Amino acid sequence: MQARALCLAALGVLAASTPALAQKTSTQAIEEYREMLQDGNPADLYEMKGAELWTKKRGPKGASLEKCDLGKGPGVVKGAFVELPRYFADTGKVQDLESRLLTCMSTLQGIDPKEVIDGKWGKGERANVTALATWIGSESKGMPFNLPQSNAKERVMYEVGKRLFFMRGGSHDFSCASCHGEDGKRIRLQDLPRLSGNPGDGVGFAAWPAYRVSNGQMWSMQHRLNDCYRQQRFPEPGYASDATVALGVYLGVNAKGSKSIVPAIKR
């Protein structure tokens, strides 16, 4: 009797480990592929473009963004990325990197935020914001996320983000948590990080903006969230809308202590 039980247990182990093994080799192959790509990450090109845009005098006011306050004082870029989204007293709002850039572009340079909000991905001023976000993100490479939660509005945004994350809806009755609420899930060969907790260094919130090799596009966090909603068959959230910022706060606070690898490279 006892031997039979043991035998069954052994079978159980075998059945559980076989698919896991097969999965590991494909994951390893993807890891290798990513490593090969790492050396020539085209995100560098967007980083260069962003750095240039930061100091270039542009817009109706003919000013640069060098006086832009990203949360650590006017013009301070290093370390700003890992503390966003945060509350800004001048706008009275919690803002993520991209919505903050819209504020700076409009107040300093006189560029109408509508150009970005109503724009298309990868085109015109919206592409410029993505390049700026890439460069600003890269300036905090290797630094741990440490979003402030001292302001009441920041805590409200966290709570709103959390609720959005678990809110099911759309034609497929999906929520963010459907894919990102458990460990060990994947979509095709892409591992899906569990974002309701801390996914670790360089994963999830700590990996965007990233360059997508498959379509040759540079994607910001706004683009990432927008496409997640598209895949859930939700209506598209507005660019830099409060909903996307709230999700950013939720993901960013959850990632506390994890190191940023921005700009990352994705398949």
Place this chain on the structure above:
Amino acid sequence: MADPMRIRAQASGDKTTVRVLMAHEMESGQRKDSSGKLIPAWHITDVTASLNGKQVFSCEWGPAVSKNPFLQFVIKGGKAGDKVSVSWKDNKGDSRTDEATVS
């Protein structure tokens, strides 16, 4: 005008490794747009590189090279402070030259 390239050149022993990242659409001419019309080919056709003004590398590219291509090659010789310059030309007649210093 085309966006700048990113060039890194590193000398080690009697060799210099050059790594170049180019910003280019590299449209193959095989794809169709949303209305079903063929998107015309637009890609780099010629790449050359020189070390201190002397040509050391040249190649012809076609539509099979990826968007934002990455190129790596090794030059015999070269030392820190030397100038490596890389140029490309595309089938629309656009071109771009960038220079880097060997480190």
